[in-house]
Amino acid sequence: MQMHEERIYLDNSASTRVDERVVEAMKPYMLDTYAVATSDFAYTMGIEAKEALKEAREKIAEKLNADSEELIFTSGATESSNLALKGVMEKSNGDHIVISKIEDFPVLKSAQKLEKKGYEVTYLDVDEEGFVDMEQLKDSIKEDTALVSVQHANQEIGTVQNIEEISKICEEEGVLYHTDATHTFGRLPLDVEKLPIDLITLASHTIHGPKGIGALYIRDGTELQKQMDGGFQENNLRAGVENIPGAVGFAKAVELIDEEENERLKQMRDSLIEGIMSEIPHTVLNGPEEKRTPQNANITFQYVEGESITLHLDMRGIAVSTGSACFSKSLEASHVILGIGGDHERAHGSLRFTFGRFNDQEEVDKVIEETSEVIEKLREISPLGEGEEV
């Protein structure tokens, strides 16, 4: 049964609709130039494939102000972060790594895996808006620290970390710095000439590019242990036939993003936060008001379960996500909301709205209206009531 023909998709940090221009750019590398990238001593189609890969790498590296030799393609942000953390630690003499408590799972789980293997991990606290404490960071770095990994911005609450200061601290202390830029690449400036960042995780599917492709920026001279064994592709750091259509699509997606679009997302974000917070009582903004990604709004609705809200909004044609996970695979409340000092109730009532290229203000107005109705009705039947703060 078809529920809704017109859907409003506000889960763009989970993934985005691929831009048609990206699809068009990819098509020739699936239908015509489908060979693997070869050396110049092989057949024409392979040489053309190699040139396309080179061009894609250059376009993406340019966005970071990096040399294209410093960028390797991976299967996505998860692989990039796994390679960064495990690759550095396995190659380094140091056995201590520092991450923040609210990292996304690829960094968090990689660190936990390293911990099980005997490495020492320091989990940095964050304040109520999600910011890492610089003094704690400085104090945590010791002689055997090899790597610090603190994300550029948070996946759930949008907090943009002060990576300028973090990278400088790491440079002064002589440790490598990795940042997960899955939710900022293309959306916020990132310049490796200006900032001493050694490794950066990049994603394609969060900026209207294809899934199954990502990249890792590796500053020249940074040593990594290869994790995916096989051929010698990607500077002998990541084996496997190159995903040339993916790389071309990723590069096109990067090319299509501009400041005007980011400003538009920011306006929609602010309009939604303002509308919901003013129209719906007992709401709490998760994350900072100012230093947050242009696409992210995260709000807790007290006295209601996030999963119920998500289900009812979906039945009204609106897709959002929740930090509540009573019935999801993880069976745990959001570690991010808990990390900023929220309790389980705050996590369970939280909703994340994330914007993308294909949203507009008319949709924002509709979402405010529908969310108000859903929350009002759910609170009427909520067993939590309104008498008690949650």
Place this chain on the structure above:
Amino acid sequence: MEEGVKMASSKKIDVLGETCPVPLVETRKAIRKCSPGDIIEVVGNHPESKKEIPMAVEELGLELLDVKEKNDQWRIKIKIPEDD
């Protein structure tokens, strides 16, 4: 039976012992698989779901046929509208 015409069917979902939002999730799953004219009967005992399922029925533009309660158990009958 006329060839090519699908008969409406009736489906029963047992969510006894389940709490929010499972009864709604199971009801929604059943609705997605239904055809126009089908009737779904949901049986459960979680008090909030008894209110939440009719709310969902309205949101989806379906027909709420009946809500009955006896001995802390409720039964909700939903009809998928016929095509115009």
